[in-house]
Amino acid sequence: MKSPITVAVTGAAGQIGYSLLFRIASGSMFGPDQPVALRLIEIEPALPTLNGVVMELDDCAFPLLHSITPTADLNEGFSGVNWALLVGSVPRKAGMERKDLLSINGKIFTGQGQAIEKNAASDVRVVVVGNPCNTNCLIAKSNAPGIPSERWFAMTRLDENRAKSQLAAKAGVHNTAVTNLTIWGNHSATQYPDFTNAKINGKSVTDVISDQAWLEGEFISTVQQRGAAIIKARGSSSAASAANAVVDTVKSLTTPTPAGDWTSVAVWSDGSYGVEKDLITSFPIRTTDGTSWEIVQDLPVNEFSQSRIDATINELKEERDAVKELGLI
Ligand SMILES: NC(=O)c1ccc[n+]([C@@H]2O[C@H](COP(=O)([O-])OP(=O)(O)OC[C@H]3O[C@@H](n4cnc5c(N)ncnc54)[C@H](O)[C@@H]3O)[C@@H](O)[C@H]2O)c1
Numbered sequence: 001m002k003s004p005i006t007v008a009v010t011g012a013a014g015q016i017g018y019s020l021l022f023r024i025a026s027g028s029m030f031g032p033d034q035p036v037a038l039r040l041i042e043i044e045p046a047l048p049t050l051n052g053v054v055m056e057l058d059d060c061a062f063p064l065l066h067s068i069t070p071t072a073d074l075n076e077g078f079s080g081v082n083w084a085l086l087v088g089s090v091p092r093k094a095g096m097e098r099k100d101l102l103s104i105n106g107k108i109f110t111g112q113g114q115a116i117e118k119n120a121a122s123d124v125r126v127v128v129v130g131n132p133c134n135t136n137c138l139i140a141k142s143n144a145p146g147i148p149s150e151r152w153f154a155m156t157r158l159d160e161n162r163a164k165s166q167l168a169a170k171a172g173v174h175n176t177a178v179t180n181l182t183i184w185g186n187h188s189a190t191q192y193p194d195f196t197n198a199k200i201n202g203k204s205v206t207d208v209i210s211d212q213a214w215l216e217g218e219f220i221s222t223v224q225q226r227g228a229a230i231i232k233a234r235g236s237s238s239a240a241s242a243a244n245a246v247v248d249t250v251k252s253l254t255t256p257t258p259a260g261d262w263t264s265v266a267v268w269s270d271g272s273y274g275v276e277k278d279l280i281t282s283f284p285i286r287t288t289d290g291t292s293w294e295i296v297q298d299l300p301v302n303e304f305s306q307s308r309i310d311a312t313i314n315e316l317k318e319e320r321d322a323v324k325e326l327g328l329i
């Protein structure tokens with residue numbers, strides 16, 4: 001039997017937590033032979049609700065669930081963790097953009113970054129889900145300068161999955177036929193789902209879908225606005241699909257990427273594709289051996305794509321400047 005991986009989940013009593021924890025504990029995230037110790041972090045007032053979630057986890061009698069530690073203490077919660085999944089924060093309501101949450105949520109990530117640096121295992125990897133996730137990741141990372149840059153991630157996998165599903169529906173194929181889909185930039189309404197490099201059954205998307213106006217218009221805006229559409233329909237923001245995307249993200253970062261393909265994750269920019277260094281930006285990523293990853297280089301970026309990438313990077317710069325102004329980085 002392998003020794004357990006320790007995984008912290010913040011906001012564990014929230015909507016996403018309620019889907020995510022059961023997927024982690026069942027083995028969907030780390031595999032069917034990997035025990036998991038859960039550290040469930042919440043704010044003090046949510047601890048009674050969290051206690052109910054812990055009771056339900058107990059009631060599943062998951063063979064892989066080694067232990068559960070519910071806590072409001074960041075030092076205890078992040079102690080020895082190999083993965084920190086930072087979900088806890090306020091979701092937006094109808095009519096808001098995700099960046100409107102910066103002043104509310106940004107400060108959460110200063111203390112969490114510091115506590116991760118102080119307490120986590122030396123191999124810790126951090127995935128930020130709480131919005132606006134790219135810039136919250138930048139805040140946490142800036143408050144944990146001792147943790148190497150390649151261990152920080154913000155989630156754009158939900159956008160990738162949404163984009164694949166839209167392309168598959170338009171082409172009349174199963175979503176597994178869609179590969180090589182990059183989300184560039186910010187998890188926001190400026191993100192660019194790049195159809196120009198994506199493939200359907202190994203062929204260029206533009207060879208399969210001849211409706212260029214749809215690709216450049218409705219496809220992009222549907223993916224950009226999908227979070228808002230779900231809030232409108234459900235009255236609260238996406239949760240099960242977001243939890244599923246967290247599982248997909250971690251699986252993709254811990255298993256080699258299939259040959260020729262890539263996935264989308266927001267990572268620390270090293271200047272690839274001319275993106276300003278130090279922003280947390282979504283790129284095409286390949287995982288090489290289960291712990292290392294690289295940005296896929298030399299993809300063609302045409303004029304249309306470049307203008308879209310510039311727009312989303314400019315928004316990330318504005319968010320970075322705003323949190324600098326707030327003294328969070
Ligand atoms: N990146 C993405 O693709 C994506 C997708 C969906 C949702 N989100 C974001 O994820 C976040 C959580 O969404 P949700 O639907 O679970 O919200 P929710 O309101 O249902 O749950 C959030 C939980 O976080 C807890 N929390 C608040 N501050 C905390 C802190 N300082 N420490 C620990 N826990 C804290 C709350 O008590 C609550 O239980 C939101 O910011 C949402 O916008 C991101």
Ligand SMILES: O=C(O)C[C@H](O)C(=O)O
Pocket residue numbers: 091092098131158226227228230237238
């Ligand atoms: O859109 C939101 O506010 C929630 C989440 O980021 C999403 O994309 O569904």
